[in-house]
Amino acid sequence: MFELIGGWLQRPNYIAFVLLFLWGIYIMVTRYNLVKKLIGMYLMQTSVIFFLVTTSAKRGATVPILLSTTEVIQPEVYTNPLPHVLTLTAIVVGVATLGVSLALADAIYKKYGSLDEEEILKRME
Amino acid sequence: MTQHLPVLLFLLPLGLAICLPLIGLKHREWCRFLAIGVVAGMVPVSVANLIGVLQTGTIHYEFGGWAAPVGIEWVADGLASVMTVALSLVALVCIIFLSSVLFPYLGSRIVPFYTLVLLLIASLIGMVFAGDLFNLFVFLEVSALCAYALVGLAGGKALVAGFRYLILGTFGASLYLLGVGYLYAETGTLNMADLAQRLPPLVTSRAIAVGVLFMFIGLGIKMALVPLHGWLPDAYTYAPDRVSPMLASLVTKVALYGWIRIMFWVLGVHAVVYQIPILFLVGVLGALAALIGAFLALSQVEIKRMFAYGGLSHIGLVLVGISLGNQTGFVGGVFYLLNDAVMQAGLFFWAGAIIHLYGVRTIEDLSRLYGGPGWMSVALVVIALSMIGIPPTGGFFGKWYIILGAVEAQNYLAIGAVLIATLLTLAYFMKLFERVFRDRSVQQPPLIREVPLAVRISLGATSVAVIVLGLMSDHIVSFLLKNAVPPGL
Numbered sequence: 001m002f003e004l005i006g007g008w009l010q011r012p013n014y015i016a017f018v019l020l021f022l023w024g025i026y027i028m029v030t031r032y033n034l035v036k037k038l039i040g041m042y043l044m045q046t047s048v049i050f051f052l053v054t055t056s057a058k059r060g061a062t063v064p065i066l067l068s069t070t071e072v073i074q075p076e077v078y079t080n081p082l083p084h085v086l087t088l089t090a091i092v093v094g095v096a097t098l099g100v101s102l103a104l105a106d107a108i109y110k111k112y113g114s115l116d117e118e119e120i121l122k123r124m125e
Numbered sequence: 126m127t128q129h130l131p132v133l134l135f136l137l138p139l140g141l142a143i144c145l146p147l148i149g150l151k152h153r154e155w156c157r158f159l160a161i162g163v164v165a166g167m168v169p170v171s172v173a174n175l176i177g178v179l180q181t182g183t184i185h186y187e188f189g190g191w192a193a194p195v196g197i198e199w200v201a202d203g204l205a206s207v208m209t210v211a212l213s214l215v216a217l218v219c220i221i222f223l224s225s226v227l228f229p230y231l232g233s234r235i236v237p238f239y240t241l242v243l244l245l246i247a248s249l250i251g252m253v254f255a256g257d258l259f260n261l262f263v264f265l266e267v268s269a270l271c272a273y274a275l276v277g278l279a280g281g282k283a284l285v286a287g288f289r290y291l292i293l294g295t296f297g298a299s300l301y302l303l304g305v306g307y308l309y310a311e312t313g314t315l316n317m318a319d320l321a322q323r324l325p326p327l328v329t330s331r332a333i334a335v336g337v338l339f340m341f342i343g344l345g346i347k348m349a350l351v352p353l354h355g356w357l358p359d360a361y362t363y364a365p366d367r368v369s370p371m372l373a374s375l376v377t378k379v380a381l382y383g384w385i386r387i388m389f390w391v392l393g394v395h396a397v398v399y400q401i402p403i404l405f406l407v408g409v410l411g412a413l414a415a416l417i418g419a420f421l422a423l424s425q426v427e428i429k430r431m432f433a434y435g436g437l438s439h440i441g442l443v444l445v446g447i448s449l450g451n452q453t454g455f456v457g458g459v460f461y462l463l464n465d466a467v468m469q470a471g472l473f474f475w476a477g478a479i480i481h482l483y484g485v486r487t488i489e490d491l492s493r494l495y496g497g498p499g500w501m502s503v504a505l506v507v508i509a510l511s512m513i514g515i516p517p518t519g520g521f522f523g524k525w526y527i528i529l530g531a532v533e534a535q536n537y538l539a540i541g542a543v544l545i546a547t548l549l550t551l552a553y554f555m556k557l558f559e560r561v562f563r564d565r566s567v568q569q570p571p572l573i574r575e576v577p578l579a580v581r582i583s584l585g586a587t588s589v590a591v592i593v594l595g596l597m598s599d600h601i602v603s604f605l606l607k608n609a610v611p612p613g614l
Contacts, residue, residue, distance in 0.1 A: 021303075028292065041295055048303050055310045083309070086259055090302060093266045097298075100270055101291050104277050108284045124282055 013054040020047035032117040034105045038098065045094040049087050056080035127177035128184050131201040134170045134209060135250045137163050142243035149236030156239040157224040164220045164246065167213040175206040179608065185256070193256075194319045200256035203608030204459065208253045208382055211463045214590075215374050215470055216246045218583045222474055223367035225579035227481045238278065242371070245271035249379045258305045258315045258340075258391075261383055262298065265347060269294045272376050279365040286359035293346055293356040301343030307336025317391050324392065334398045340387065348380035350444075351414035354437050361433040366477035369429065370583075373436055374470035378462060381440060385447060385459075389611035394450065404448045411444025412542035419549035423556070426487050428479075431553060432472045435512060438546055439465045445539050446527035452614055454530025456605045461523030463601075464511065464594055468520060471508040471587030475501065478580045488557060492564035498576055500585075502561060507588040509554045511595070514547050519594030526602060 008015060024047060027040025056079050064078035105115065112120045141163045149156055178184055184201040187193060201209075220242065231238055244267065251264035273294065277287035309315055311332045312323045327333050342353070349357040357377070361369050388396075388403065396403045418438030425431040443465065446458025478501065479485045483493050494502070511518035524543055531539040594601070 025296075028296070034288065037292060041292060045295065045299050048299050048306065051303065052306050052309075055306065082315075083306075086309075086315075089259070089263060093263065093298075096270055097266070097291070097295050100273050101288070101295075104273070104284055104288045104291060107277065107280070108288060111281060111284060120285060124285065 013057065014051075017047050017051045017054065020044075020050065023047075034108065034115045034117060034120075037117075038101050038105065041101070042094065042098055045090075045097070049090050049094070052083045052087050052090065056083040127174075127181060128186060130170055130174035130177055131184060131186055131199050131209075131254050134167055134174060134213070135247055135254070137167050137170065137247075138243040138250070139247040142240045142247060145240045145243065146236055149239075153233070153235055156235055160239045160243060161217075161220055161224060163243070164213070164217045167246075168210075168217055171206070171209045171213040174201060175210050178203060178206045186254075194314055194316050197260050198256045198316065199254040199260075200317070201254055203605075204386075204611075205253050207459075207463075207605065207609055208379075209250060211466060212246075212249060212253065212375065212379070215466050216249075216371070218586050219371040219374065219470055220246075221579050222370060222477070222583035225367070225577045225583075227478065227577045227580055228365070228367045234278075238275075241271045241274050242368070245275070245371070245376075249375055252379050252383055255383075256317050258308065258317060258320070258387070261386075262302055262305060265301065265344075265380065265383065266298050268376060268379070269298065269347065272372055275368045275372065276360045276364040278368070279363060281363070282359075283363035283365070286356075286363045290356040290360040293353075297343040297346030297353075299343070300339045300346070304336040304338070304340030304343060307332050307339065311336070317386070320391050321393060324396075328396060328398070337392065337396075337398060337403075341384065344380055344384045344387070345410075348377045348384060348440060349437055350410060351417045351437055351441060354414075354418075357437065358430050358433045361436075361473075362427060362430045366429075366473075366480050369477065370470045370473035373433065373473050374466045377436065377440060378466050378469075381443060381462065389447075389455075389614070394611065394613045404450050407444050408448030408536070408539060411441045411446075411448055412539060414438065414441025415445060415542050415546040416441070416549070419546045419553070423549055423553045425553075426489065428486065428488060428491075428557075429473065429476045431488070431557075432469070432476060435472070435550065435553070436465070436469050438550065439469075439512075442524070442527065442543060442546060445542055446523075446530060449527070449530040449534045449536060449539060450614070451530050451533050452606060452610050453526055453533055455610060455614055456602050457523060457526025457528075457530050459605055459609060460526060460598065460602055461520070464519035464523045464591070467587055467590050467594065468508055468511050471504070471584065471591065472512070474580065474584045474587060475505050475508070478576070478584065482576065488560050491557065491560035494561055495564075501576070504584045504588040505561070506558075508591055509557070511591040513551045513554055517595040518591050519598060520591070522595055522598035522602070 024044030186199040248267035255261040422434035511520035
């Protein structure tokens with residue numbers, strides 16, 4: 001048990017990811033305000049992006065850019081660039097989702113005059 | 126030339142979707158015809174692609190010339206090509222339906238509307254061809270974003286339904302992405318073929334098990350597998366009547382296709398997670414979905430909502446078919462998937478048409494149809510026969526092959542689930558038929574309006590297609606058996 005927790009503490013970045021992810025879900029589930037739900041959703045998406053980036057982290061590694069064509073490639077001195085590229089795409093997807101969701105929330109507010117989910121459900125009757 | 130056809134198929138709707146806002150500045154009325162023209166153009170391209178794939182074998186399209194494990198590749202194999210032919214045909218019928226004059230005039234919103242529809246079709250094509258887990262995620266999200274916007278277009282309750290769909294859909298997409306991240310961290314690759322090579326020695330890893338679980342829950346939300354279906358009934362009921370056929374027949378089915386692709390082409394047939402075969406889990410989930418979906422459909426009063434629940438039960442039936450672990454069951458499941466796309470489109474065409482022709486939304490009001498055009502009732506009966514599974518319609522043969530597969534696998538629970546789901550389907554359609562054909566309580570003169578040509582074409586095409594699928598089932602199934610069976614099955 002002690003070893004297990006000790007093992008976790010060696011990877012604080014993953015603990016941070018799990019906390020952020022669960023926190024995002026918690027906000028999404030418990031808040032009735034639509035914009036707060038969106039904040040939770042975005043937090044959750046960001047935590048996944050954080051997870052992808054943190055898998056590529058390495059102590060003492062550098063940016064994967066070759067300075068000359070003759071340089072010998074040593075994979076161990078570079079961080080993995082692929083998760084960063086994935087992250088870039090995932091961020092774009094997240095921003096697009098946030099845009100659509102804010103547009104929907106705005107339309108709901110204009111229609112029902114409230115952002116509170118219970119209030120909206122009451123007025124929908 | 127042949128190897129470029131998959132990309133051409135994708136670029137046709139995408140190109141028009143990008144050009145449409147510019148064209149729409151000046152010629153708003155062209156949108157409709159251009160969109161129909163381009164989607165009609167996709168049909169021959171997809172057929173040519175299928176023929177090309179049959180002649181030269183699987184097409185691997187490498188984007189930017191980067192070879193497969195590093196670069197992004199599209200894989201057009203037998204199953205993907207068959208799916209795109211079906212997708213193009215159904216999309217064509219759906220787009221003819223949604224451009225009908227029956228529906229309220231959209232005004233200046235017509236341009237973004239068609240842009241969204243075309244983007245949706247393009248992203249679904251991308252999902253079918255994607256040979257890379259992350260690429261699949263991107264297209265999944267593009268299609269989902271278009272679907273959220275299209276649902277919300279109706280205003281009012283649809284906005285709230287669309288918002289809920291968005292929250293749940295994004296949750297599913299995040300879980301899927303997280304699962305992909307786990308698999309990547311463990312194997313160092315995202316390419317499906319490459320993953321399939323590297324996974325077998327790693328399946329005992331807990332990271333793989335959790336990653337696969339996350340991916341399947343994510344896709345399960347997208348395809349509305351029953352415990353995760355919360356968004357679907359509201360979204361499809363309140364979505365604009367012109368788009369619900371397209372959403373119901375294509376979006377969830379393509380997510381299901383993605384699930385099949387990952388399960389059979391990446392994990393392999395014999396994948397075991399924590400001593401439980403994945404196929405067994407899928408079978409149990411499918412049987413539950415088939416029964417619960419049909420049971421919930423039975424208790425609905427709104428027509429569109431009933432059909433939406435019916436769709437849930439059919440997704441379960443497809444899963445039962447593919448989970449049997451033999452070729453007959455798999456092919457039966459895929460054949461049923463094709464049928465289901467057509468049947469869902471047809472049912473929602475019918476529901477949308479009667480809402481706008483007679484103002485009938487609930488089953489109680491259906492008696493007002495008395496005296497209306499008879500061929501619409503005939504179309505309903507034909508599609509309903511297929512939903513229930515009565516020969517010679519496609520639905521019967523789909524279920525027939527699923528049951529044959531279950532007999533072969535000696536899985537009698539699966540047979541029971543399919544039969545009970547069939548009985549429940551029969552029951553809810555009987556509820557519908559009783560109102561349409563026997564209820565004469567409403568004596569008011571029927572409100573007969575001219576049925577627009579687009580509705581006639583789309584409803585006629587789907588009901589004919591259901592019968593043609595049934596009559597041709599022998600050829601289609603033997604074709605699928607030859608060309609679309611996953612390795613190792």
